[in-house]
Amino acid sequence: SVHFTDQPVIDFESAATGNNEWFKKFFHGLLERGIYLPPSAFESYFLNDALTYEDIDRTIEATREVVTQW
Numbered sequence: 673s674v675h676f677t678d679q680p681v682i683d684f685e686s687a688a689t690g691n692n693e694w695f696k697k698f699f700h701g702l703l704e705r706g707i708y709l710p711p712s713a714f715e716s717y718f719l720n721d722a723l724t725y726e727d728i729d730r731t732i733e734a735t736r737e738v739v740t741q742w
Contacts, residue, residue: 673713674698687714694742701738707731 675681675690676698695713702709707730710717 673710673715673717675713684714697742698738701741702731702734705734705737707734 673687674695675687676694677686677690679686679689681687681690690713692713699709699711
């Protein structure tokens with residue numbers, strides 16, 4: 673998952689140091705752009721071969737849009 677912290681994330685304790693308010697903004701910003709992520713910073717992401725390069729490019733662009741708004 674994505675954790676907004678300046679520390680390495682290696683376990684639950686270090687993951688819990690992440691800024692969950694930023695995660696909420698990240699999650700909802702991508703959701704508004706049609707990108708569906710797990711709704712918690714503590715859930716795993718899974719890629720699969722059903723995704724196209726266009727899907728991945730769209731996700732990268734949406735992520736860029738969201739994080740540059742801050």
